Amino acid sequence: MIECEFQKTLKAASGEMLLDVNFSLKKRSFTVIYGESGAGKTTILRMMAGLLAPEDGRMKVEETVWLDTQRKISLEPQKRNIGMVFQDYALFPNMTVEENLEFASGSKKDKSHLEELIYITGLSGFKDRKPATLSGGQQQRVALARALVRKPKILLLDEPLSALDHSIRGKLQDYILKLHRKFALTTVLISHDPGEIIKLADKVLVLENGQITREDKPVTIFTKSKLSGKFQFAGEVLEIKPEGVVTILSILIGRNVIKVICMEEEVKTIKAGDQVLVASKAFNPVVKKIK
């Protein structure tokens, strides 16, 4: 169990905002922090990693106290057993993939662990390549592998997939899940994508203006709405195409693109890139075995 309690006054554009959170994460769980821009999500990850000090706070990992401001305890970032991946990959451009990973492992090199990471992240064919010759998705796989070379038990991911396009994002989500399970990690991800959150997370912490206002399973968070649909899926609008009196919306749900016919009135406030809920009220589903 990881227990965190942080308080810090932040300087937001609109003035001061108190970040005041208290949460616990079960060992091997996958938690998402979800909330509007500026709510304090990145600040929480930075405090967990020891990169930023709260005014008041405590953090306990299993039985070890990593932070206790009142007792003046604060474990240095390099001693916290944490791997981090950010939106920008921050790989060393002058080093190959393998050298980037070796450099991150420091003096405690474990060649077989490194080989295993390269294999799991599908990088075997790219070991000798420099980051600039790789695609965004491949570079982010290197960043993921690099975060795990020192065998951390906690993985913090700050919107690592937001710069990637949809199809690559789906594949990267699979890699993240594979690594999370394989290395028995306790993972915290910042994400704005309901589809991604439903696919990956066990629990969502909803952060609003520095406070956790909801904490629940992803499906409950994203499907509890006024709609009484029998089927509800969260997705992202890819395209809006008027066709005569109706409008056709192409919506990405998981890895599938579905087309929904709407009245112009219904889609007035919707634009491409919006997250939407697709619900059906009267609908007799057909179930077919595919495997």
Ligand SMILES: Nc1ncnc2c1ncn2[C@@H]1O[C@H](COP(=O)(O)OP(=O)(O)OP(=O)(O)O)[C@@H](O)[C@H]1O
């Ligand atoms: N060290 C700091 N001291 C004071 N204020 C800060 C500090 N770091 C960030 N802030 C402010 O705190 C607010 C929350 O920042 P944070 O980066 O945690 O938000 P976020 O929820 O991750 O946003 P986004 O989704 O845009 O990345 C912002 O208004 C930011 O300017």
